[in-house]
Amino acid sequence: MNLQQLYYFKTIAELEHYTKASEALKVNQSSLSHAMQSLEQELNVKLFARSGRNIVLSQYGKLFLPYVTQALGALEGGISELRHAIDPDTGIVTIASFPSLAEFVPDIIVRYVSETNRVDVRLRTDQEATYYGLREKLLDGAVDLVIATEIDDPRVGSVFIGEHDFVLLVPKQHRFAGRERVALEELDGENFIAYSKDSQLRHQYDKLFRKLGVHPRITTETAHDIMIYGMVAAGRGIAITPMPLGGAPYNVCLVPVEGASRRRLYLMWNKESHLPPAATQFRDYIVSRGLVFDEYRQRMKNLSITNREDM
Numbered sequence: 194m195n196l197q198q199l200y201y202f203k204t205i206a207e208l209e210h211y212t213k214a215s216e217a218l219k220v221n222q223s224s225l226s227h228a229m230q231s232l233e234q235e236l237n238v239k240l241f242a243r244s245g246r247n248i249v250l251s252q253y254g255k256l257f258l259p260y261v262t263q264a265l266g267a268l269e270g271g272i273s274e275l276r277h278a279i280d281p282d283t284g285i286v287t288i289a290s291f292p293s294l295a296e297f298v299p300d301i302i303v304r305y306v307s308e309t310n311r312v313d314v315r316l317r318t319d320q321e322a323t324y325y326g327l328r329e330k331l332l333d334g335a336v337d338l339v340i341a342t343e344i345d346d347p348r349v350g351s352v353f354i355g356e357h358d359f360v361l362l363v364p365k366q367h368r369f370a371g372r373e374r375v376a377l378e379e380l381d382g383e384n385f386i387a388y389s390k391d392s393q394l395r396h397q398y399d400k401l402f403r404k405l406g407v408h409p410r411i412t413t414e415t416a417h418d419i420m421i422y423g424m425v426a427a428g429r430g431i432a433i434t435p436m437p438l439g440g441a442p443y444n445v446c447l448v449p450v451e452g453a454s455r456r457r458l459y460l461m462w463n464k465e466s467h468l469p470p471a472a473t474q475f476r477d478y479i480v481s482r483g484l485v486f487d488e489y490r491q492r493m494k495n496l497s498i499t500n501r502e503d504m
Contacts, residue, residue, distance in 0.1 A: 196268075198232045199261050201225055202240065206258050209247045282311055284471025289319040289330055290340040293357070293418045294458075296438040297489050298340060304485075305478050314471050322416035324393035331463055337472035339461045342393065350464045352479065355486030356455040358436045361448040362386075362425045369431065370446040377405055377452060384430035385409035389416040394456075398433060438493070458486050 205214040205225070215222045233240055240254035250258060290298050302316045319336055321327045324344075331339045332348060343351055361380075363369045369379075380402075387409075388395040395414075402409065412430045415421060421432045422442035435456055441447045460479045462468055468476065479485055 194235055198228050201228050203261050206250055281470035281474045283313040284469050285315045286472045286475050287317045287336045288338045289321055289327055289336040292320045293435040300489055301485055323391050334466050343459045344461055348465045349461050351459040351461040354458050354460055355484045356457055358455055359433055359450055359453040360436050361433055361450050363431045363446050364428045365444050365446055369448055372448050374449040374451045380409050381407045383409050384412045386413045386421050386424045386430045386432035387411045389414045392416055
């Protein structure tokens with residue numbers, strides 16, 4: 194049994210006439226008859242019966258037809274989806290990033306669509322709280338592109354897109370609120386909301402605190418920025434996070450940290466796996482635009498200044 198026989202069977206069943214089916218399929222009648230005879234022999238049943246000059250489905254043909262129709266329909270649907278997926282103007286792009294970049298990723302997607310007019314491309318976003326989770330998704334092929342700190346692996350291609358500042362988050366009633374900046378040494382003994390131990394940032398700051406001899410009192414651990422915002426707002430402690438792109442969370446003040454490094458961000462892809470055309474187009478757009486994250490941060494800063502001046 195092969196797909197050609199199933200297509201022939203379905204067409205004959207719908208038209209109930211060998212000559213009409215032959216014309217529709219653009220094959221000669223003898224080939225059509227031979228194909229149906231072979232199919233019937235393989236199934237060990239008669240699929241058709243004569244009715245004057247026409248042919249009709251036998252009881253076995255009627256039983257078989259719905260399954261053939263369903264199978265061929267599913268196959269055609271898969272072929273259609275595949276064609277859409279590999280078309281750079283209608284394909285699918287899956288982008289994963291840190292939750293702290295939740296405002297930036299939609300912004301760059303809207304910018305891409307508006308500047309390229311690829312309105313039919315389906316851009317899907319995914320969030321992963323940890324660097325290691327993003328690395329696994331990229332290398333396993335679960336996503337096409339990742340925006341995060343650089344993944345140190347020879348299989349990963351990358352382009353630098355900008356730097357993300359770190360800030361100290363404190364409740365509005367905290368003694369650090371309103372300060373121009375705070376030194377890391379001043380955090381010794383403070384109640385502290387920390388990233389979970391499987392976070393890259395947690396390892397970096399644990400190492401830095403040990404070097405400085407600073408021992409914050411960790412009250413809560415979480416992988417999610419939004420949970421940290423809520424804990425700080427509730428007065429559970431203070432925290433160091435990437436600058437919230439949506440502005441200061443409710444009941445929280447943002448204070449620059451003296452001597453804090455910046456998080457370097459990259460757009461990354463797996464060089465050893467096939468990158469769909471739509472994802473390739475998106476990647477090349479980012480590469481051609483350069484420091485898109487820095488541009489976004491500056492644009493948001495300018496917008497904030499303009500809004501304050503208009504008040």
